[in-house]
Amino acid sequence: MTRPVTIALDAMGGDHGPAIVIPGAALTLERRPDARFVIFGDEGQVLPLLDQHPKLKAVTTFHHTEVSVKMDDKPSQALRYGRYKSSMWRAIDATKTGEADVTVSAGNTGALMAMSKFCLKSMPEVDRPAIACLWPTVRGESVVLDVGATIGADARHLVDLAVMGAAMARVIFDLDRPTVGLLNVGVEEIKGVEAVKEAGRILREL
Incomplete structure (x- = not known):
């Protein structure tokens, strides 16, 4: 049996904000009745929508944010005026403080990555964050990263991605030793750019 999870939600994120986010949270609650929510957003837009979903409202702690x-x-703009007070930052901070287990935002990806790095910090020796997604394969699903947080990567960054992806796979797929692979132009070790070949050598040695 899975343990209850508390989700910090940036209600203002995305192209349509609360009009999409709040019904999405209600759908999540249908699928995970043990979920709890900490929602950050503009009360004038969010509270009327929460009133339409009484079950969601009953398991939600709401915090008003004007920003x-x-x-x-741009990420720099978002950090300048949204740090500490925007719905996105406060949702991220809820995970940092332990008020929530995880943060979800459908908002500006660049701002989300920048704020997460500033608020949550990185693990030791991990320089850059990554965006991960699940891809279906003939054997099931795979964790693929990076899918948009950065352009270009050296060998060390590729190894960091492999370590982070393996850690995520261990958690969500309950695997002791996930298989790690590099997406390359071919299976032969001599193919690909130097960074990929060097990362492959490091991973094999590890």
């Missing part, structure tokens, strides 16, 4: 990150904001 929200726009989808076209």
